[in-house]
Amino acid sequence: xxxxxxxxxxxxxxxxxxxxxxxxxxxxxxxxxxxxxxxxxxxxxxxxxxxxxxxxxxxxxxxxxxxxxxxxxxxxxxxxxxxxxxxxxxxxxxxxxxxxxxxxxxxxxxxxxxxxxxxxxxxxxxxxxxxxxxxxxxxxxxxxxxxxxxxxxxxxxxxxxxxxxxxxxxxxxxxxxxxxxxxxxxxxxxxxxxxxxxxxxxxxxxxxxxxxxxxxxxxxxxxxxxxxxxxxxxxxxxxxxxxxxxxxxxxxxxxxxxxxxxxxxxxxxxxxxxxxxxxxxxxxxxxxxxxxxxxxxxxx
Amino acid sequence: xxxxxxxxxxxxxxxxxxxxxxxxxxxxxxxxxxxxxxxxxxxxxxxxxxxxxxxxxxxxxxxxxxxxxxxxxxxxxxxxxxxxxxxxxxxxxxxxxxxxxxxxxxxxxxxxxxxxxxxxxxxxxxxxxxxxxxxxxxxxxxxxxxxxxxxxxxxxxxxxxxxxxxxxxxxxxxxxxxxxxxxxxxxxxxxxxxxxxxxxxxxxxxxxxxxxxxxxxxxxxxxxxxxxxxxxxxxxxxxxxxxxxxxxxxxxxxxxxxxxxxxxxxxxxxxxxxxxxxxxxxxxxxxxxxxxxxxxxxxx
Numbered sequence: 001x002x003x004x005x006x007x008x009x010x011x012x013x014x015x016x017x018x019x020x021x022x023x024x025x026x027x028x029x030x031x032x033x034x035x036x037x038x039x040x041x042x043x044x045x046x047x048x049x050x051x052x053x054x055x056x057x058x059x060x061x062x063x064x065x066x067x068x069x070x071x072x073x074x075x076x077x078x079x080x081x082x083x084x085x086x087x088x089x090x091x092x093x094x095x096x097x098x099x100x101x102x103x104x105x106x107x108x109x110x111x112x113x114x115x116x117x118x119x120x121x122x123x124x125x126x127x128x129x130x131x132x133x134x135x136x137x138x139x140x141x142x143x144x145x146x147x148x149x150x151x152x153x154x155x156x157x158x159x160x161x162x163x164x165x166x167x168x169x170x171x172x173x174x175x176x177x178x179x180x181x182x183x184x185x186x187x188x189x190x191x192x193x194x195x196x197x198x199x200x201x202x203x204x205x206x207x208x209x210x211x212x213x214x215x216x217x218x219x220x221x222x223x224x225x226x227x228x229x230x231x232x233x234x235x236x237x238x239x240x241x242x243x244x245x246x247x248x249x250x251x252x253x254x255x256x257x258x259x260x261x262x263x264x265x266x267x268x269x270x271x272x273x274x275x276x277x278x279x280x281x282x283x284x285x286x287x288x289x290x291x292x293x294x295x296x297x298x299x300x
Numbered sequence: 301x302x303x304x305x306x307x308x309x310x311x312x313x314x315x316x317x318x319x320x321x322x323x324x325x326x327x328x329x330x331x332x333x334x335x336x337x338x339x340x341x342x343x344x345x346x347x348x349x350x351x352x353x354x355x356x357x358x359x360x361x362x363x364x365x366x367x368x369x370x371x372x373x374x375x376x377x378x379x380x381x382x383x384x385x386x387x388x389x390x391x392x393x394x395x396x397x398x399x400x401x402x403x404x405x406x407x408x409x410x411x412x413x414x415x416x417x418x419x420x421x422x423x424x425x426x427x428x429x430x431x432x433x434x435x436x437x438x439x440x441x442x443x444x445x446x447x448x449x450x451x452x453x454x455x456x457x458x459x460x461x462x463x464x465x466x467x468x469x470x471x472x473x474x475x476x477x478x479x480x481x482x483x484x485x486x487x488x489x490x491x492x493x494x495x496x497x498x499x500x501x502x503x504x505x506x507x508x509x510x511x512x513x514x515x516x517x518x519x520x521x522x523x524x525x526x527x528x529x530x531x532x533x534x535x536x537x538x539x540x541x542x543x544x545x546x547x548x549x550x551x552x553x554x555x556x557x558x559x560x561x562x563x564x565x566x567x568x569x570x571x572x573x574x575x576x577x578x579x580x581x582x583x584x585x586x587x588x589x590x591x592x593x594x595x596x597x598x599x600x
Binding site: 019039042069091100105 | 312313314315319338339341342345362363364365368369371372375376379380391393394396397400401403404405406440441
């Protein structure tokens with residue numbers, strides 16, 4: 001299972017009690033932080049999430065509403081005596097921005113920070129539980145989306161057949177991993193006689209800030225949950241496009257074209273107090289749409 | 301009259317819903333911002349204060365809890381189409397930190413920012429309403445306090461005497477400014493026969509982050525309102541001093557030695573949820589003490 005908690009759902013200028021972009025993506029034992037707008041550390045605290053659990057931070061681009069909270073979060077992690085390594089994936093210039101601010105305070109963080117520069121479409125992370133990949137979107141400055149994929153679950157053992165074949169329990173992990181059974185006498189039972197396909201791992205795509213950009217459809221094809229910005233209603237399409245943003249209507253088009261299961265829209269302009277019209281508009285193209293709400297945890 | 305609104309009263313790590321340091325000092329037509337911790341723009345909005353009215357920002361030192369909110373505030377001012385000049389008084393390194401972040405976003409602010417580097421004890425601002433002066437305090441890195449002084453109010457005209465002497469109303473401003481009256485026939489009435497001393501202008505001293513440092517007493521002598529940090533209770537004196545902070549007991553000692561009218565304590569450690577014991581402790585040395593509370597406006 002994947003879980004996405006929204007810490008900030010607003011665009012550049014905070015308004016209506018809404019904060020700039022940040023999300024926590026949980027899968028397996030991982031807590032990934034995606035973007036880190038101003039106030040992220042307060043939002044983590046408000047929603048009872050512990051910064052110490054975050055091991056990897058992904059910064060989509062260097063507009064301030066996506067990273068101005070990072071230096072405060074890093075500093076507070078240090079003041080709270082963090083010692084475990086932290087990985088930060090971000091556009092190249094971020095490293096110098098952080099270092100300059102640490103130097104100005106004569107601060108050395110008590111934990112290692114590993115900066116990784118974003119570039120093209122790249123596998124950023126992989127372990128036995130999940131992968132994270134980047135893909136470029138189209139914004140006023142270099143900007144990336146991220147796809148989080150759980151690894152496929154292990155094969156399911158058919159208990160009736162396994163028991164009928166007298167397979168010892170300590171052999172089960174091999175079967176779950178896809179291996180055949182070789183009996184003590186040398187007889188072989190093929191794996192697919194004893195197991196069925198494991199459940200497909202879930203997937204989540206975060207598309208950051210982007211103009212309506214159908215080229216991303218290939219990257220996000222059939223994900224279980226798609227987060228797409230919908231900064232404006234379509235009546236503001238001209239403004240949206242001039243600022244390299246997407247309208248709610250267009251976000252629905254992207255979700256439909258990519259054949260995703262569910263669409264979450266966010267990065268709302270400060271001009272909208274009521275968000276419902278944005279969801280309604282997206283739904284005209286893609287019914288299973290929700291507005292990303294701060295503090296809500298979306299399970300995939 | 302001076303008014304001080306507290307936007308953040310906590311020390312380095314935000315906690316208990318409290319924010320890092322920031323205050324608005326209002327006098328005459330001025331809105332001065334003092335320090336700008338992370339989240340200051342949201343706090344301004346929460347307390348219905350308009351950033352456009354801020355003309356001068358004073359940053360005491362480059363620990364993040366005193367300035368990490370500045371870049372977000374400057375950026376939002378730009379997105380909100382500010383065109384009027386903004387003056388920022390700060391330690392030298394801040395200019396580069398801000399410029400680097402603007403460059404990374406290819407952002408040019410639509411209003412001029414005038415950076416002024418802090419150095420020693422300096423008159424930072426003066427007009428016909430008020431003055432602002434800096435003075436060094438003693439912290440782990442270079443750090444300054446600021447004193448805001450209203451100019452003395454004009455002399456008060458005695459209406460009975462002025463009327464008895466048949467002084468025309470258009471002459472009143474001259475009398476208020478201290479001039480004598482010269483009648484059309486050439487007769488002279490000295491100013492102090494017609495007016496009394498104007499009320500003394502109010503004063504406010506913000507002492508930023510500092511170890512207990514009696515040397516500042518000369519700078520803040522007899523101010524009407526003193527804001528002094530009281531990060532810890534005195535039982536933590538050793539820790540306070542190792543971190544170049546002051547205890548509540550010591551803050552009271554400073555207020556007493558300086559003969560100020562009122563003491564406001566702040567910059568509370570995240571370890572204290574209940575702030576009352578800090579005020580109680582300061583009061584053992586200086587009775588007229590209050591804890592600075594976020595959102596409260598202290599009138600002087």
